[in-house]
Amino acid sequence: xxxxxxxxxxxxxxxxxxxxxxxxxxxxxxxxxxxxxxxxxxxxxxxxxxxxxxxxxxxxxxxxxxxxxxxxxxxxxxxxxxxxxxxxxxxxxxxxxxxxxxxxxxxxxxxxxxxxxxxxxxxxxxxxxxxxxxxxxxxxxxxxxxxxxxxxxxxxxxxxxxxxxxxxxxxxxxxxxxxxxxxxxxxxxxxxxxxxxxxxxxxxxxxxxxxxxxxx
Amino acid sequence: xxxxxxxxxxxxxxxxxxxxxxxxxxxxxxxxxxxxxxxxxxxxxxxxxxxxxxxxxxxxxxxxxxxxxxxxxxxxxxxxxxxxxxxxxxxxxxxxxxxxxxxxxxxxxxxxxxxxxxxxxxxxxxxxxxxxxxxxxxxxxxxxxxxxxxxxxxxxxxxxxxxxxxxxxxxxxxxxxxxxxxxxxxxxxxxxxxxxxxxxxxxxxxxxxxxxxxxxxxxxxxxxxxxxxxxxxxxxxxxxxxxxxxxxxxxxxxxxxxxxxxxxxxxxxxxxxxxxxxxxxxxxxxxxxxxxxxxxxxxxxxxxxxxxxxxxxxxxxxxxxxxxxxxxxxxxxxxxxxxxxxxxxxxxxxxxxxxxxxxxxxxxxxxxxxxxxxxxxxxxxxxxxxxxxxxxxxxxxxxxxxxxxxxxxxxxxxxxxxxxxxx
Numbered sequence: 001x002x003x004x005x006x007x008x009x010x011x012x013x014x015x016x017x018x019x020x021x022x023x024x025x026x027x028x029x030x031x032x033x034x035x036x037x038x039x040x041x042x043x044x045x046x047x048x049x050x051x052x053x054x055x056x057x058x059x060x061x062x063x064x065x066x067x068x069x070x071x072x073x074x075x076x077x078x079x080x081x082x083x084x085x086x087x088x089x090x091x092x093x094x095x096x097x098x099x100x101x102x103x104x105x106x107x108x109x110x111x112x113x114x115x116x117x118x119x120x121x122x123x124x125x126x127x128x129x130x131x132x133x134x135x136x137x138x139x140x141x142x143x144x145x146x147x148x149x150x151x152x153x154x155x156x157x158x159x160x161x162x163x164x165x166x167x168x169x170x171x172x173x174x175x176x177x178x179x180x181x182x183x184x185x186x187x188x189x190x191x192x193x194x195x196x197x198x199x200x201x202x203x204x205x206x207x208x209x210x211x212x213x214x215x216x
Numbered sequence: 217x218x219x220x221x222x223x224x225x226x227x228x229x230x231x232x233x234x235x236x237x238x239x240x241x242x243x244x245x246x247x248x249x250x251x252x253x254x255x256x257x258x259x260x261x262x263x264x265x266x267x268x269x270x271x272x273x274x275x276x277x278x279x280x281x282x283x284x285x286x287x288x289x290x291x292x293x294x295x296x297x298x299x300x301x302x303x304x305x306x307x308x309x310x311x312x313x314x315x316x317x318x319x320x321x322x323x324x325x326x327x328x329x330x331x332x333x334x335x336x337x338x339x340x341x342x343x344x345x346x347x348x349x350x351x352x353x354x355x356x357x358x359x360x361x362x363x364x365x366x367x368x369x370x371x372x373x374x375x376x377x378x379x380x381x382x383x384x385x386x387x388x389x390x391x392x393x394x395x396x397x398x399x400x401x402x403x404x405x406x407x408x409x410x411x412x413x414x415x416x417x418x419x420x421x422x423x424x425x426x427x428x429x430x431x432x433x434x435x436x437x438x439x440x441x442x443x444x445x446x447x448x449x450x451x452x453x454x455x456x457x458x459x460x461x462x463x464x465x466x467x468x469x470x471x472x473x474x475x476x477x478x479x480x481x482x483x484x485x486x487x488x489x490x491x492x493x494x495x496x497x498x499x500x501x502x503x504x505x506x507x508x509x510x511x512x513x514x515x516x517x518x519x520x521x522x523x524x525x526x527x528x529x530x531x532x533x534x535x536x537x538x539x540x541x542x543x544x545x546x547x548x549x550x551x552x553x554x555x556x557x558x559x560x561x562x563x564x565x566x567x568x569x570x571x572x573x574x575x576x577x578x579x580x581x582x583x584x585x586x587x588x589x590x591x592x593x594x595x596x597x598x599x600x601x602x603x604x605x606x607x608x609x610x611x612x613x614x615x616x617x618x619x620x621x622x623x624x625x626x627x628x629x630x631x632x633x634x635x636x637x638x639x
Contacts, residue, residue, distance in 0.1 A: 083513075085507075087514055
């Protein structure tokens with residue numbers, strides 16, 4: 001799987017390259033600046049891009065803007081955005097086109113190599129990887145709303161993991177229960193929230209995220 | 217054609233000014249003098265502020281007209297009334313004496329005298345130069361005859377109109393005056409305003425006093441700015457010292473232990489590695505919160521509008537944000553505005569128990585204007601120790617101002633204005 005990586009800090013870039021290579025990713029390019037990223041995304045046609053939000057030369061949200069532009073040029077281009085801070089504002093912009101293949105994680109998440117690599121693979125496959133912090137912010141904001149308040153604590157837990165983009169199998173593994181139990185929870189959640197049931201994992205995640213983000 | 221139009225407009229304005237400077241100035245002057253004289257009887261204390269306020273309004277109207285009609289800029293020289301006027305009789309006496317002590321008041325009264333005499337004489341030329349030629353033509357068209365026959369020895373200027381010939385002369389003179397009006401009319405009106413400016417504009421000593429006041433204010437806000445930035449630095453130092461720094465020390469110790477344990481007791485070492493990783497994660501979280509408090513990342517990346525939107529998304533209360541900024545303000549202004557909004561929103565959530573908040577951010581006439589409205593219980597007051605006066609001090613450094621309207625029962629509306637240019 002070919003990756004384009006954009007990160008301006010040498011130590012982090014180097015660490016990410018080594019980690020990705022250790023998990024059998026091919027690094028198509030590891031770049032430092034926004035313009036280089038735009039060029040690499042256009043020319044190298046990677047399977048997935050891992051991008052830092054803040055890049056030189058402007059040191060603003062250049063990485064995010066490049067990633068959004070590249071996705072406009074090539075809809076569904078898988079992009080995993082990393083940042084020192086997560087903002088619902090940015091998450092919303094990344095999810096806005098409804099195409100999936102989007103990840104938005106705190107840089108801290110690279111500490112856990114396996115989970116991080118899992119997130120990269122998920123995004124590359126057209127799935128979603130939202131940082132738990134984003135999901136918690138969304139949930140805490142609407143914790144008292146009906147029908148969210150009607151969920152059982154276990155269902156909330158499942159909803160949280162589902163919104164991060166995890167598959168039933170991954171959620172089952174994390175909560176140490178069977179996949180069937182998770183399937184039952186998810187159908188309960190969808191019924192309580194009044195969302196249409198879908199077999200497609202990605203559609204499901206996007207529906208949940210859209211639900212959590214609405215009405216504000 | 218424009219010239220003709222301008223001449224007619226100047227004539228009309230001249231007529232208006234002539235009437236106003238006679239009727240208005242005389243009335244106001246008489247009232248002022250009477251009212252001030254009645255101070256000895258006591259009643260003047262109550263009437264004088266009202267009369268003088270009317271004089272100021274009258275003078276201010278003329279100042280505005282000078283700017284709009286003739287491009288003559290006349291700044292208002294009045295002293296600012298001190299905040300928190302007292303009510304009742306003491307307040308009246310105070311207000312009265314303050315107004316009488318203001319040199320601008322006495323210059324206003326002088327101006328009323330000049331306006332009703334010289335001001336009137338100057339400006340009456342504008343309508344006269346338009347209307348008198350018409351009269352000349354009317355005479356020439358035959359009206360001279362009945363007047364003459366009735367025994368009236370009618371004079372038009374220096375011409376004694378006693379024949380058609382003389383009446384034609386009157387028409388010719390009128391035409392000449394009309395042509396003259398084409399060239400001088402706007403200048404006549406302008407002259408009237410220039411005359412007014414000599415008394416209505418602040419004098420050098422008034423300007424000096426204004427500057428002195430400004431220096432005082434700057435000194436005060438500079439003190440506040442230095443104080444608050446020193447306090448900020450102390451807070452940051454403490455947070456780093458007790459937070460991230462302590463966690464790194466703990467991590468270093470854990471790593472040392474791991475080094476010693478890794479061969480003897482790998483299971484224990486693994487456990488400690490997990491702990492060290494947890495510590496590093498927490499150190500990062502603390503640093504992130506600290507950074508947000510120093511300068512929020514979204515503000516650096518996107519500017520004020522999106523930073524306020526991102527802030528609103530973090531609030532537990534539904535918040536509508538409306539931003540209309542065609543560019544970005546300077547960084548210090550952006551930061552001050554951001555933290556002021558942040559503090560206001562925190563107040564709204566914490567104390568007002570609001571369940572809906574509206575934020576409006578826009579820029580007009582060289583001012584960044586922000587309004588934060590909530591539907592909470594109201595009753596917020598500016599005063600010592602309240603968060604609002606802290607915000608006011610923060611904005612004061614940039615000559616910004618804060619106004620609060622918060623009747624008991626709500627809604628609360630906090631408005632801020634900071635002079636700045638966008639780039």
